[in-house]
Amino acid sequence: MAVPAAVDLVDLALKATTAYQRPDLGLRLQHTRKRLADPAVRVLIVGEFKQGKSQLVNALVNAPVCPVDDDISTSVPTVVKHGETPAVSIVRDHGPDDERPPERTEVPIGRLAEFVSEAGNPDNRAKLSYAEVSLPRKLLAGGLVLVDTPGVGGLGSAHGAATMSVLPSADAVLLVSDAAQEYTAPEMEFLGAAMKLCPNVACVVTKTDLYPHWRRIVELDAGHLERAGVKADILPISSTLRLHAAQTQDAALMEESGFKELIAFLLNRVVARADDLDRRSTAQDVLDVCEQLATTMKSELTAQEDPERAEALVADLTSAKTRADALRQRSARWQTTLNDGVADLIADIDYDLRDRLRAIARDAEQLLEDADPADIWDQFAEWMHQQVSTAASANFVWTAERARYLAGQVAEHFAEGAEIALPTLRFEDTVGTMGGRVGALEQPVDEKFGIGQKLFTGMRGGYGGLLMIGLATSIAGLTLLNPISIGAGLLFGGKTVRDERKRLKQRRQAESKNAVRRHIDEVTFQVSKDSRDMLRRIQRDLRDHFTVLAEEVSTSLATSVAAAQSAVKTDTNERESRIRDLRAELTRIEALGERAKQLAAQAGQVTTGKQA
């Protein structure tokens, strides 16, 4: 939620920067303000298909927003968020290189199923990015945004890769699996990868109303999580009971549905945590600004009160400024760490990707070697697509992890020991389309070994055989076309067909292998370009963030130097009143800083208070 106290505080601090003529500091606060204005806390609801993800969203908002069906599954992500009036719109993003804003179309509420389910929009043929539903709900008013995703169908599927690529931008993930069975290997694999991108995960076990052994399943799942070293809550729920309870206003039933715990998780551990983060980062920003404003005033004050020491003070400040300026230089340690780190990272990621893809190419060639491409092509293309998607998402997870680590390193080197706010890294802009980018493998145009051709080549050889034996036997007084010679003709014909078939098969194999190599090349090129772009963008973001910080500090110190120097020239009377003024100003700024500290302290209290 946009924490009102935080917004007020930023507004106040903004006024202060205008009053003290520090627009450079104001810029940073304006960014903070903008971040606070977008209160969305995104919760991704993921899992295999037909586990009850859409029904879970419906039960949470107590309205049939996401289409639920026995057979047909969801094909397009549905975003459910707060709005004054219920409304549905479908959104189509343009390509990543296209700067136009996404295309948005309002649709009647009842017709959502036509756009987001496999029935109305199979394989998302309409190329929608997502559908957006606004509902007036108290639960959502705090900025909670629920995202119902298509079933992942394993890490290797295109949906899996697409889901993976939006995970870094989520605040929390609900992994949905029904109580029919314990976790399967693909589910655990997915969970493991997801945890690396978004650590705030809860495991929801659905349909507890239907399965007598749901408690056993929850126990087994807990065991699997523990063995995998995953720390996540397991929340058993029943959407049916919750919907029924909401209808009949039955408190006991509501208790039994398990939704209380789920909602508590969403409010206390997801929304509250996001709010805390807002509070802390806002407080940090405001404190920073206060400190820099205070530095200028304090140095002037010191100079005014004790003019003899002014010179030493100016020297101190100047040397501090030199240090701050040094931070802005390209030779600064953090800059080197950043540049080297990104270069290393690009090389590593590229190597990792190539290595994975090379292994796939090797397997693929072996597969093609062992069979006739004409027979296995469809399955082969599917297999290939899965393998490549898996490789791309594994590579992406690793990239994200390493990039995050690098950012931490840079921050550490920027100010050893000092607490520096990390800028939010932009993963989501670049890779939302990664799953889709890995295109399907194209079948090479090959010489179709049709029945017609088979017959024609067979005729050629068969004709010769027919004549030969026909001639030999006719000497024994038989007619040219007798049953024996027809049989022999078939045999000879069979042999030629086999030879021709073999030749064509070899050719098909060679062509398919070429196609595989071309495809792998294409994928390597595309994916490594994408991850390189992403890393470059991260590099730019980090550099800008820290350079601005260094500039702010430098400007503060420069004004401090100027203030300390000008102080010496003023006469005694003016000096007295100036000292009074400065003291008063400083008190005001200290009060502002105090408020920021209170806000930060509040953050911790709220969470611990609610958890207890």
Place this chain on the structure above:
Amino acid sequence: MSAPTMGQAPPLGSTVRVLLRHTMEAYSDSPQALGWLRHHLERFDEPLRVAIAGKVKAGKSTLLNALVGEEIAPTDAGECTRVVTWYQDGHVPKVLMYPKAAQPRPLTIHRNRGALAFDLQGTPTDQVDRLVVDWPSQNLRSQTLIDTPGIASLSGDTSMRAGAFLTPDDAPTPADAVIYLMRHLHATDVRFLESFYDQGVAKATPVNTIAVLSRADEIGVGRLDALTSARRIARRYRSDEKIRGLCQTVVAVAGLLAQTGRTMRQDEFAALVALAELPRADMDGLLLSVDRFVRGEGVELAHPDTDARARLIERFGLFGVRLGVTLVRQGINDPTRVAEELVRRSGLEDLRTVLATQFTERRDLLKSRSALLAVEMVLQREPRPAAAALSAEVEKILAGAHEFVELRMLSALRAGAVKLPTDAIEEAERLLGGDGGSAAARLGLDPGIHPEDLRRAALEAATRWKRRAESPLSSRNTADAARIVVRSCEGMLASLHRY
């Protein structure tokens, strides 16, 4: 013998047997090859081996119990079957454990609430190759059922054991046919079905696989129309090109319902009757969730008591209880009829019919196929001069036997390789034996029909397809397909002549 015999041509089974014997002669000096071939010759006379495969918790053991009609395979809420277990007909109940590196040894039989409990006597599961259970049962006489561990299991080696059994890398699979269970079609299901494809014989023919949409009662969170819904889904899968290319057909079965229906006890019926007497509102409240049902939420209920209710829900599932109570309410007051109705609605009969037409009637073909795979492997592994002639013989059988031609055509039709109107494709598939090998099934007629009518229908079909084969407008593909269909019709006519 399923497919009609072609005039005077010897049945496929005996041709393959002769081939097996010839190969044994050629390899009489290689004990390994000889043992392997002899094993396959013996296998020819054994019941058909049907493996039940699928992902973890797809309901494999439950379905096996339903097919046998007794609760013999152990079932559990967690993952349960961890060793490949064979259930075959025998005079006395007996369990043999085949460890990987030791002689088979008998295990004592325990029963745990009806189901068998296997005590491996401390042998780790990865050291056990298989368990073989001899069980006197009418239902095991025509087929040996093989329970396999789940695929995509979290205990990786369990999955591997199933994989090694069903799609071994080094040898043809020990099963003649597979029932593949799935809850919903997943990527892993497709991958598995694909890997079950055999490489050599009847290439890429899903001839020996039937897919089952299992746990059908849980679809639509156990609503009363769940099974209708499940059948609709099965129908959709059946018409899905990708799935048609992977298995013969897809049927929906509620395994738990079928198992319980076939093994229902008097006290369970009494409990259903007692529940049916409750006011409807109370009953609806109870059946909101399994927990409420067991606790007896808001209802004074002395009989059945909590324990009995817990057992009841375990055996019937929420859907089964709902259905059972509804049936009693509708006035069915005879336990046998309730049980029959449960089985009927579970879709088990559909599955048994499909098993009969697809597997039992094709027994000879499936067995021949397994045997040819075995011979082919021997010929490839130990090439020698005498093998060339045998190779030619294998190829001749594959190319010549009309049964295999039919199979290949069937899969080509299903894969959409031949362009024909939809109804013509359906007819061609039927005539080629897609719905069953008997003449009546091929002609889509009642099994009890008079042979003369059958003959007339077959003649008509033959004429119709001959016209298609000879039409100058037909493409080469179509004409070839039509000729094969004509050949099938002629085969039928030849077999009908004897009447």
